[in-house]
Amino acid sequence: MFLQQFANALVLGSVYALFALGFTLIFGVLEVITLAHGAVFMIGAFAGLAVVTKFNAGLIPAILVGMMASGILGWLIDLLAIRPLRKRKFHHLAPMIATIGCATFVISISQGVFGAEIYRFPFDFMPATSYNFWAMQLTLLQIIIVGVALALMLIIIFLLNRTKWGKAVRAVAETPRTAALLGIPVERVFQLTSFSASALGGAAGVLTGINFNAIHTFMGGPIMHRGIAVIILGGMGDIRGAVVGGLILGFAEIMSVAYLSSDFRDAISFGLLFIILLVRPAGIFGSNIERKG
Amino acid sequence: MKIFIRITVFVAFVLSLAFTAQAAEIKIGVTEALTGPVAKYGVPIKNGFVLAADEINAAGGIKGNKIVLVIEDEQAKKEEAINVFKKFIFQDKVLAIFGPTLSNSAFASDPIANKEKIVVFGTSNTAEGITDIGPYVFRNSVAEADILPIVTKVATKKLGLKKVAIIYGNDDSMTKSTYEIFLRSIKAEKLEVVDTETFAKGDIDFSAQLTKIKSLNPDAVFCGALVEEASNIILQARKLGIPNKIRFIGGNGFNSAKLIEIGGAAAEGSISGSPWFLDDPSKINQTFVKAYTKKYGMAPDQFAAQAYDALYIMAEGIKAISLSGNVEKDRTTLRDALAKVKNFKGVGGLFSFNESRDAEQKGRVLYIKNGKFAIYAE
Numbered sequence: 001m002f003l004q005q006f007a008n009a010l011v012l013g014s015v016y017a018l019f020a021l022g023f024t025l026i027f028g029v030l031e032v033i034t035l036a037h038g039a040v041f042m043i044g045a046f047a048g049l050a051v052v053t054k055f056n057a058g059l060i061p062a063i064l065v066g067m068m069a070s071g072i073l074g075w076l077i078d079l080l081a082i083r084p085l086r087k088r089k090f091h092h093l094a095p096m097i098a099t100i101g102c103a104t105f106v107i108s109i110s111q112g113v114f115g116a117e118i119y120r121f122p123f124d125f126m127p128a129t130s131y132n133f134w135a136m137q138l139t140l141l142q143i144i145i146v147g148v149a150l151a152l153m154l155i156i157i158f159l160l161n162r163t164k165w166g167k168a169v170r171a172v173a174e175t176p177r178t179a180a181l182l183g184i185p186v187e188r189v190f191q192l193t194s195f196s197a198s199a200l201g202g203a204a205g206v207l208t209g210i211n212f213n214a215i216h217t218f219m220g221g222p223i224m225h226r227g228i229a230v231i232i233l234g235g236m237g238d239i240r241g242a243v244v245g246g247l248i249l250g251f252a253e254i255m256s257v258a259y260l261s262s263d264f265r266d267a268i269s270f271g272l273l274f275i276i277l278l279v280r281p282a283g284i285f286g287s288n289i290e291r292k293g
Numbered sequence: 294m295k296i297f298i299r300i301t302v303f304v305a306f307v308l309s310l311a312f313t314a315q316a317a318e319i320k321i322g323v324t325e326a327l328t329g330p331v332a333k334y335g336v337p338i339k340n341g342f343v344l345a346a347d348e349i350n351a352a353g354g355i356k357g358n359k360i361v362l363v364i365e366d367e368q369a370k371k372e373e374a375i376n377v378f379k380k381f382i383f384q385d386k387v388l389a390i391f392g393p394t395l396s397n398s399a400f401a402s403d404p405i406a407n408k409e410k411i412v413v414f415g416t417s418n419t420a421e422g423i424t425d426i427g428p429y430v431f432r433n434s435v436a437e438a439d440i441l442p443i444v445t446k447v448a449t450k451k452l453g454l455k456k457v458a459i460i461y462g463n464d465d466s467m468t469k470s471t472y473e474i475f476l477r478s479i480k481a482e483k484l485e486v487v488d489t490e491t492f493a494k495g496d497i498d499f500s501a502q503l504t505k506i507k508s509l510n511p512d513a514v515f516c517g518a519l520v521e522e523a524s525n526i527i528l529q530a531r532k533l534g535i536p537n538k539i540r541f542i543g544g545n546g547f548n549s550a551k552l553i554e555i556g557g558a559a560a561e562g563s564i565s566g567s568p569w570f571l572d573d574p575s576k577i578n579q580t581f582v583k584a585y586t587k588k589y590g591m592a593p594d595q596f597a598a599q600a601y602d603a604l605y606i607m608a609e610g611i612k613a614i615s616l617s618g619n620v621e622k623d624r625t626t627l628r629d630a631l632a633k634v635k636n637f638k639g640v641g642g643l644f645s646f647n648e649s650r651d652a653e654q655k656g657r658v659l660y661i662k663n664g665k666f667a668i669y670a671e
Contacts, residue, residue, distance in 0.1 A: 012498045262490045
């Protein structure tokens with residue numbers, strides 16, 4: 001049973017990590033906790049579902065369209081809600097609250113369009129057969145989820161550390177004003193970050209939608225809570241932190257159900273979060289130096 | 294010439310207005326959760342009412358009087374339900390009220406209706422104690438407490454169950470009550486519970502709980518879950534290698550076409566209980582399902598069916614009284630007439646109110662067979 005639970009935890013942890021990746025990226029660069037990320041995630045799932053049901057698209061186009069839709073939505077949210085506040089030098093709280101408004105707006109509109117019911121991807125979309133590895137049973141999709149989460153994380157780390165664009169993003173994350181003085185188009189970096197981080201959320205939405213068969217307008221809510229826990233755990237704004245934090249939360253949830261009791265699952269996983277924060281207040285990868293901007 | 298035709302049409306129009314204005318309107322308040330997460334129950338309920346009202350009006354209304362539904366969203370919030378009730382009673386002066394969607398809200402709003410002596414008719418409130426609020430509170434929703442013991446008994450006998458597992462949502466009053474009723478009936482059947490697992494609302498991953506259940510090898514799994522979680526639980530169970538011969542047995546949450554739509558082949562054989570089911574071959578039900586599907590583009594669920602029946606039951610009550618035009622007086626006479634409704638033939642079978650104004654209706658044990666609900670046992 002342990003191996004199966006290990007596999008379960010790996011899949012769940014990867015989903016959390018994938019969601020948290022974009023979440024933490026926006027925080028790292030824009031210094032905004034965007035509470036619209038759950039709505040962005042939901043739109044990605046619906047967009048993926050739409051191309052599959054309307055145009056019979058496969059997995060890759062579904063993920064790409066989901067990422068596109070979420071990316072554009074994230075970019076719009078930045079453009080219409082966060083940027084005006086940034087221009088007026090409101091930090092942290094005001095943009096965060098603006099994103100709550102965006103989330104409510106997007107969720108209400110989608111409820112008007114899609115209704116309150118749940119949808120799923122067609123049955124034959126992904127093969128339901130399970131593969132056996134030792135004592136683990138995994139479907140192809142679960143393996144893909146773990147792979148995609150890992151790949152996206154590596155790509156983002158590569159882009160941030162090895163490209164000129166990444167250098168610009170890191171400079172802006174360090175201090176936007178100095179970056180601007182150095183001739184970096186700060187505004188463009190903000191927008192590009194919002195787009196790509198939201199696209200990551202969209203990818204998470206499509207994969208979650210396919211694997212867990214529950215696409216509905218409120219699907220972003222529960223994972224938002226987990227996402228916030230994950231980025232605090234991993235260190236706010238840290239890419240590795242999002243992945244490690246996601247996996248830790250996934251393992252904590254699964255293992256507490258497996259070996260203790262499902263009644264205490266949230267108490268145990270969030271208790272763990274509490275203990276880690278006592279020992280490392282800035283999260284696992286976080287540094288305690290705060291940016292003064 | 295053209296002018297003449299226009300004048301004739303205009304006169305005819307004015308005349309028709311004058312004639313329709315003569316027939317009285319019967320105003321009935323409908324308040325359900327039409328936005329927010331609970332809307333997935335509230336909207337089908339509203340649809341059921343609207344369909345029934347349209348049918349009654351198309352057939353000439355009740356003694357020539359048309360039914361007018363005043364529909365308000367209560368957002369599944371207690372405060373909103375109270376506000377809407379006050380608006381219905383004092384401002385719109387409705388004859389009777391349908392709603393609210395959740396028992397939670399009903400406990401807050403129904404006492405107001407009872408105090409003002411106006412019938413409030415719940416179609417989806419299943420909690421114990423709703424009709425104890427007072428003599429003006431009615432409902433046609435069949436309580437799980439009446440049906441699930443029968444379901445458990447039938448399943449135990451037919452499947453030869455000995456040891457079972459339970460999985461339920463422990464942060465929702467409905468799924469928790471399903472669990473408690475199941476536990477009672479499991480004890481009554483002297484079954485051994487090998488494992489009890491819980492989950493939280495909005496969970497999408499049940500693999501840990503199901504892996505544990507699989508390792509303990511039960512004969513069946515009892516499940517207290519709303520349909521989105523229920524269908525996902527069953528799907529993931531099959532993916533983890535729990536075979537179809539290990540049946541899932543559920544409460545009200547299972548009574549939805551969504552379970553089949555989302556669960557597909559994995560849901561085959563799942564057992565539940567309800568007075569109404571989609572594929573009931575009776576003529577009245579088939580007509581209802583066809584009309585509903587045509588009007589709303591999707592199949593009705595149990596909540597839509599109960600609302601549909603409820604409006605016809607209300608019409609029975611209104612038919613039995615003569616409206617005086619004094620709404621306070623009519624509200625009281627309607628209450629007495631409604632309480633006398635017996636052996637009404639609806640889409641959910643024969644219906645009567647018992648002395649505490651609760652539903653008296655035969656429940657049926659159902660299972661999913663070839664992608665449809667079918668009778669497992671009467």
